[in-house]
Amino acid sequence: MRERLCSKVACAREAVSTLTYDYGDKMAALGPLGIAADPHAHDLCAIHTDRLSVPQGWVVVRHETLRA
Template identity: 60%
Template sequence: MRAVRQCTRSACDRAAVATLTYVYADSTAVLGPLSSSAEPHAYDLCEVHAERLTVPRGWDVVRLATEFVPAPPSDDDLVALANAVREASRSTPQASVPAQRPGGAEPAPVTHRTPDPAADGEIGRRGHLRVLQGEND
């Protein structure tokens, strides 16, 4: 599935609609429609950032398009999304694994027992606290 490319401006989560490239030798910025694939030396911009584009003083801007429209999802995208949803619904959740302590020490196993209050010297209980009979009592 072809993922929607996002604007490369920091903190912007809108979909990209234009591609910006620089020709440093000519001091020119070229802004055109979204390229078919992401390039490492090009910047994908959303409509807002494409319209607000400014360049350094002395540079020229070549705009290859005046209106930037997001591309609608293709049939391939919709089919891939449907297949991903089907695959996710078929998978069985894995059993949860208990968290490990730092250093790799195993956590102590939890044991459940019904304590005999008299055997432990317990004379009362409040929530999770127990009141034990002391030696001097």
């Protein structure tokens, strides 16, 4: 299986999360890396996941994986 890279321009780090947007609800959903690449989603590395910011008035929903 080929590793997926961060969607940010000029970033060659391995992706660890997937970001999707719901423009109508002004919401961004960030969760674990999706099973398959989706052309409507953005895969992000750990650094860009931590630095994520959205426009003022938007909500970020972070789906965390369960930790033992």
